[in-house]
Amino acid sequence: MNSRFKKTVWRTLATATVGIAAGASLVACSSGPGGSADSGTAEDLEKALQTESSITVWAWAPAVEDIAKAFEEKYPKITVNVENVGTGNDQYTKLQNAIKAGSGAPDVAQIEYYALPQFALGKSLADLSKFGFDDLEDKFTASTWNSVNLNDKLYALPQDSGPMAMFYRKDVFDKYGIAVPETWDQYIAAAKTIHDADPNAYITNDTGDAGFTTSMIWQAGGKPYTVDGENVGINLQDEGSKKWADKWNQLVEGGYVAQTSSWSDEWFRGLSDGSIATLIIGSWMPGNLEGQAPDGSGQWRVAPMPQYEAGGTATAENGGGGDAVLEQSKNKLVAAAFLKYMNAEEGTQISIDKGGFPSTNADLESDEFLGYESEYFGGQKINEVFADSAKNVVKGWQYLPFQVYANSIYNDTVGQAYANKSDLNEGLTDWQKASASYGSEQGFTVSEK
């Protein structure tokens, strides 16, 4: 313990020294060679890894610590400091502040797909194609690759992904004689059957969640956000958005969804005892269920997401994200090399072992991955369902360059429709207006159609 502590202290000191030295050399010679380069070939990366240096990584994904350790073993001259400064929004706030301050940002940061456009816009992320990473395209699924390519630049490498599926309680479906719904109409019928039979039981919970709504609109074929540089279109009443809202209205207005917030204590209890019978959610969910709803073991199964038309296959991504190199980084070559190691090489397996859902084709197609039989899911080969879903994600989705803020005001607008059990379309219109007015405030050219 003590020696470990000493080691950490020395590392920190070394990091600080290296940092100061790097800063000094940068002042002395702004176009200096070595780690501070903004671009490089695979050879440059390899060379940088043989020089003593360190990088800082901000990430909350549990696997990153292990990946960093493995990386340090492979490249003993590199020190990787992994810091968990908060999950999601907490981290983005700190990152945004560091970017605004002009210093203090890490070399590498984990950023979810929905937040990536916001950071890409501020020119705070390095373009990874300068390190030749655009060659990695074939390694990743089309939808995740699309999410990290913005305005013809590569801003991150995908780490995990969340192709959606329907998680359901087999015991509850059996009890009420419900066949696994393949369309949303069947799903709504099942919702009524369950809730009418037991007023405390619901098909699912939904108190209004921005990530869920955007994913559902995505599946319905909606493209509410169109972004072209500083020109932003917002139309949450396009065909797909309406299609989703009209279907989901039947559940919300009828009171057929549990008013339990996701990730709350009550939620996991409902998932354990079956009073919440399904979840339409990303494929990263199994680990959370096993960990937080252990009593549901053996009862849960996975099926493809219900469809608008019988026989359809459309799905969407829900959550997931990648890792980016910050423009502020003084050690971009090593940072980029670590990114590649983490997301395109050995790191992916470590991530899968920790419960992350991969975005790499090789892993999604490997027999070991597809053949995995989950005990919690009654021995079902759940990854087959997820891998299928990953292939069927609807193409062409875009997030706003200020999606983090837009999501934060979702409950002020669409949430009101949920609270009043009124028309979601009205909530979506309010959300559109509030998002558009923020966009204009921030200097974007916003059109609302």
Place this chain on the structure above:
Amino acid sequence: MTTLSADAPATPRPAALRRDKRRWTGWAFVAPFLVVFALVLVAPVIYAIYLSLFKEQLIGGNAFVGISNYTQALSDPKFWDSLGRVALFLCVQVPIMLGLALFAALAIDSARLYLSSFFRISIFLPYAVPAVVATLMWGFMYGNRFGLVGNVNDFFGIQLPDPLSNNWVLLSIGNIVTWEFVGYNMLIFYAALRVISTDLYEAAELDGASQWRIIRSIKLPAIRGAIVIAGIFSVIGSFQLFNEPNILQSLAPNTISTFFTPNMYAYNLSFSGQQYNYSAAIAIIMGVVTAVIAYIVQNSGSRKEK
């Protein structure tokens, strides 16, 4: 420590300055405080005022905009909505809390209570619980499916209103805040009651005054200062309401909006919207509003004293 040695005039000054010596010695003693005061209070306020005169956009950069952030705030329905909410909270919750605290303090001071020190500590104890923990705890109890409210519903077969619904949430927050701060205010009142000279009670007893009369004519006038102080603290606390609604928001995202209280509004503007400038303007306005109302409370309290 270093500031002290840096600011204290350790070396003798030239003769010309020696005349001022007496005046400057005093300053040297308050210098450590002044340095800290300037750094942690004056400087941030000045910086906030400076920030509030600019507008920085994601596209287009930073520009001086004068007082336009202030005019925007004063015509912002969200801001008035949040201000109205904390004002309502102030008018209802503070009198109830101070009334309860006063009652508890008088009861403990009356010396007619068994185990008065036990009551004193147990009423005060919630104040020792961090606000975050207290709110999480109450949040669990408010749950109408698996929380205490849900249990009561199941046990008695009734349907209590959801404490986290639109109509009840302010009351639920008021309940948490009252629970937390009754003990603290009680202690202020009790401390003031303890310093009343017992001669007054003896005299009153000789005159045949009832307990009620003693309270009205001796105790309450004697602790008026403490009541005013507690009132000012509570006014400030109400306007700064943040922790409780912000934590409950994760349990009731649709009832507690991002502009539920002025502080939450300012927080969300700057941390999720990066509108630091507008947020600074709102913070400054709230500071002024709070100061004015605290001043009114203090004035009305001391006027009665005359």
